[in-house]
Amino acid sequence: MLKFAFRRRLTLSRLSVLLASSLLSAAVTMPPRAAAQIDDQTRKLAHDIFQQLIEINTTDSVGSVTAAAKAMQQRLLDAGFAPSDLYLGGPNDRKENLVVRYRGTGKEKPILFIGHLDVVEARRSDWTTDPFKFIEKDGYYYGRGTQDMKDNDAIVVTTLIRLKQEGYKPDRDLIVALTADEEGGKSNGVDWLVKNHRDLIDAEYVLNPDGGGVDLSHGKALSVDVDATEKLYGDYQLSVTNPGGHSSLPVPDNAIYHLAGALIRLQRYQFPFELNSVTRAYFERLSTIETGETARDLKAITQPDPDASAIARLSGNPEWNSMMHTTCVATRLQAGHANNALPELAQAIVNCRILPGHSLEEIRQQLIRIFDDPKVTVRYVDSAGDISDTAPDRKQLPPPPLNPEVMAAIEKLAAKMWPGTPVIPTMATGASDSVYTNAAGMPSYGVSGIALETSDFRAHGKDERLPIESFYRGLDFYYQLIRMLSGGA
Numbered sequence: 001m002l003k004f005a006f007r008r009r010l011t012l013s014r015l016s017v018l019l020a021s022s023l024l025s026a027a028v029t030m031p032p033r034a035a036a037q038i039d040d041q042t043r044k045l046a047h048d049i050f051q052q053l054i055e056i057n058t059t060d061s062v063g064s065v066t067a068a069a070k071a072m073q074q075r076l077l078d079a080g081f082a083p084s085d086l087y088l089g090g091p092n093d094r095k096e097n098l099v100v101r102y103r104g105t106g107k108e109k110p111i112l113f114i115g116h117l118d119v120v121e122a123r124r125s126d127w128t129t130d131p132f133k134f135i136e137k138d139g140y141y142y143g144r145g146t147q148d149m150k151d152n153d154a155i156v157v158t159t160l161i162r163l164k165q166e167g168y169k170p171d172r173d174l175i176v177a178l179t180a181d182e183e184g185g186k187s188n189g190v191d192w193l194v195k196n197h198r199d200l201i202d203a204e205y206v207l208n209p210d211g212g213g214v215d216l217s218h219g220k221a222l223s224v225d226v227d228a229t230e231k232l233y234g235d236y237q238l239s240v241t242n243p244g245g246h247s248s249l250p251v252p253d254n255a256i257y258h259l260a261g262a263l264i265r266l267q268r269y270q271f272p273f274e275l276n277s278v279t280r281a282y283f284e285r286l287s288t289i290e291t292g293e294t295a296r297d298l299k300a301i302t303q304p305d306p307d308a309s310a311i312a313r314l315s316g317n318p319e320w321n322s323m324m325h326t327t328c329v330a331t332r333l334q335a336g337h338a339n340n341a342l343p344e345l346a347q348a349i350v351n352c353r354i355l356p357g358h359s360l361e362e363i364r365q366q367l368i369r370i371f372d373d374p375k376v377t378v379r380y381v382d383s384a385g386d387i388s389d390t391a392p393d394r395k396q397l398p399p400p401p402l403n404p405e406v407m408a409a410i411e412k413l414a415a416k417m418w419p420g421t422p423v424i425p426t427m428a429t430g431a432s433d434s435v436y437t438n439a440a441g442m443p444s445y446g447v448s449g450i451a452l453e454t455s456d457f458r459a460h461g462k463d464e465r466l467p468i469e470s471f472y473r474g475l476d477f478y479y480q481l482i483r484m485l486s487g488g489a
């Protein structure tokens with residue numbers, strides 16, 4: 001969805017700042033690392049699963065998530081998973097989700113891994129290659145879903161099978177849910193599982209490889225990102241109606257002026273400054289890397305009584321501004337029906353990115369207060385474009401403190417695979433399926449071992465591709481991470 005693209009943009013601007021730091025100048029001079037150590041059998045298995053997933057069309061328009069879920073179910077059955085440890089189900093026959101449980105000793109609570117199987121639409125005519133053919137070319141795998149996120153779906157399924165073949169016994173159950181409709185559609189699989197089969201996916205915490213990842217610049221690792229919380233996406237429609245009339249006889253009560261006035265008030269409004277455990281850790285880390293006034297400002301805003309002028313200065317940076325505030329901005333405008341008539345209808349769309357802890361309806365109410373004009377009606381627009389008078393009470397919960405066990409494992413693994421590269425907890429400024437698991441009380445982290453050039457981000461775009469070696473290193477990363485988190489390091 002919008003999330004990923006935004007995250008990468010965020011990363012770029014953040015990195016331009018971080019690059020100046022001494023901490024990172026050590027990282028960027030590191031020599032390139034050798035390819036991952038993966039045996040041929042595992043490599044072939046991963047390749048075949050990845051190919052199979054790419055070549056099953058899972059778009060909302062004509063594809064079938066069920067077909068992909070069933071293919072993975074068969075692979076797991078063939079690898080010796082008990083039929084009773086596999087569950088296939090969903091709200092309709094195109095949107096079935098697969099849940100598999102790898103049984104451990106039960107010493108610790110389970111970990112849940114979530115991965116969406118659906119992909120964004122792709123037209124053959126837009127692409128150089130067939131988006132639903134897995135094509136190997138110039139050191140890349142091409143196909144819709146190679147970055148978002150069939151790569152990590154294949155990685156997680158391959159890793160389960162590999163661990164099974166090795167006879168590995170984790171100290172906790174490992175649950176994997178492969179799901180529908182993260183990118184759109186009306187049958188979000190994680191939401192559906194939380195509501196209908198909570199027992200199947202109940203876990204201490206969630207790892208979601210749809211977020212996080214390693215940012216590269218010219219082959220050098222810059223940061224290992226861990227998405228530890230997310231903003232919530234919300235669209236609102238403003239509308240003003242008026243009887244209209246002849247434009248030669250204007251009256252003060254004008255739909256366009258009412259709407260324009262409301263938008264100007266929004267422009268001048270700043271939502272309250274707010275940090276959570278993740279953004280606080282992020283700014284604290286940044287304050288030790290930055291220098292001069294910026295460093296002092298960053299330090300000042302993380303204090304219990306943050307300094308208003310420091311907030312104002314740092315808010316000049318759009319990325320930092322977005323991490324410190326809920327933002328709402330006008331994105332579309334439409335009004336009037338003739339050059340010589342008073343407008344009968346004026347409408348605008350305002351897009352909000354809401355900080356954890358605040359609901360969609362709370363922000364709608366806040367917008368009404370900001371507009372301060374009873375003529376301006378504020379409605380909620382859902383992801384399908386349907387409009388309602390009120391917004392859902394859904395919100396991102398404020399993030400709990402970072403899980404030390406998860407962070408320590410990632411730090412240790414990152415030090416081994418990308419030496420000298422900082423692990424940075426971040427707040428994604430859009431939303432992924434973690435919104436549902438977080439809301440269900442399972443802290444969720446976006447974690448991926450896929451390394452991508454920040455200039456080669458192609459998720460949702462044409463000619464989506466993944467460097468071949470990035471895939472196998474990402475596979476190695478998840479194999480080691482899962483072992484570390486389940487007593488088998």
Ligand SMILES: [Zn+2]
Nearest residue numbers: 001148149210
């Ligand atoms: Zn995705």
